[in-house]
Amino acid sequence: MSINYPELLHIVKGWVEEAGETIRTSMDKPLNIETKSNVNDLVTEMDYQTEAFFKEKIAAHYPHHQMLGEEGTGESLRSTKGVLWIIDPIDGTTNFVHQQYNFAISIGIFEDGVGQLGIVYDVMKREWFTALKGEGAFQNDKQLEKRKPVTLEKAIVGLNSRWLVWEHKNGGEKLHDLVHKSRSARSYGSAALELCYVACGRLDTYINLRLSPWDYAGSLIILKEVGASATTFSNENPSLLEKGTFIASAPSLHEELLSYMPEIK
Ligand code: IPD
Ligand code: CA
Ligand code: CA
Ligand code: CA
Structure with missing residues (x-):
């Protein structure tokens, strides 16, 4: 059955909004911060928690879809066949930890390797960047113009x-x-x-x-x-x-x- 991507965009925006609200609320409490590959490669409980939130949503609503996430989901995935969600639960973790500003939730949905739906949400500015294949890209409710030439x-x-x-x-x-x-x-x-x-x-x-x-x-x-x-x-x-x-x-x-x-x- 083919996917209704405009409807999916509406649904996923709702999930992202909910995850963003949870992240904003968490910022009043002390954060558990760990390091990964080196001392400057930070990860927090909110990175893990946000990834788990999307993983559960996808498994419950779209059990046949695959997911790849930064914090371990789908790490053994070797193929882009079918529907694949690629998620960065917090992009800009260093900013999240040090500045509480300039970080985003990012989601791309691909069908057999072809990009269909993109969402990048600036959690603190509440600024949305979204796109559906063939339908243009949007910054909040404003459609973005085609990029003009620049030297x-x-x-x-x-x-x-x-x-x-x-x-x-x-x-x-x-x-x-x-x-x-x-x-x-x-x-x-x-x-x-x-x-x-x-x-x-x-x-x-x-x-x-x-x-x-x-x-x-x-x-x-x-x-x-x-x-x-x-x-x-x-x-x-x-x-x-x-x-x-x-x-x-x-x-x-x-x-x-x-x-x-x-x-x-
Ligand atoms: C990082 C950020 C950063 C970029 C790094 C990424 P993360 O992602 O996007 O700006 O320079 O290469 O790894 O770890 O904060 O999700
Ligand atoms: Ca990271
Ligand atoms: Ca990232
Ligand atoms: Ca990340």
Whole structure:
């Protein structure tokens, strides 16, 4: 049976709203914070709790759908066949812990690997970015325009300055060159939001040397609906199952920007 995606968007927005309210309410209480791969890789009970909330909802309402989440759900998944939800319960955990601001819930729904529905919700600003395949992308209730051409000289680059340090240590200069030639650079600390900022024109590109599917799954569909490009540094479609390099940009800029991407060994 085919899925009614506009109806599903309405349902999932309700769930995201509920999860967002729980996160906002939790911020009055002390948080249990742990580290993962290194001392700066934080995770909180709210990351786990929010992922579990969506996992239960999906299992109860859509038992035949698959889910991949940052905090362990679907970690053995090897195929994108069928309906796949890719969820980052909190994108921007460092911001959540340190600033209580600029973090998002991100959901992308794919059918046989094709993006159908994207939601990125800025929990504190209560700002929605949503898209349905072929139906355009929205920022709250306003439909986003197709991305207009922009030149590098007038472009705002989204990039975490840690990558410039990484590049310097590895003897490279390309990203430095790119930042130098652009109008300016910004870093907000939530890839999902920064990718939506490319979609709505607050940024003209967002670059990350190592992103996971849950970081970009929701935004991918939103970017596509405004005609922005989103690829790996080798100009391939980003994987829905594996980490990799990632660059999204206004279509006029993408090819030029690819020539500035460092080689990742
Ligand atoms: C991280 C954020 C951050 C980006 C990292 C991501 P998380 O996601 O999106 O901005 O630079 O690469 O891992 O761990 O906060 O969900
Ligand atoms: Ca994380
Ligand atoms: Ca993330
Ligand atoms: Ca996360």
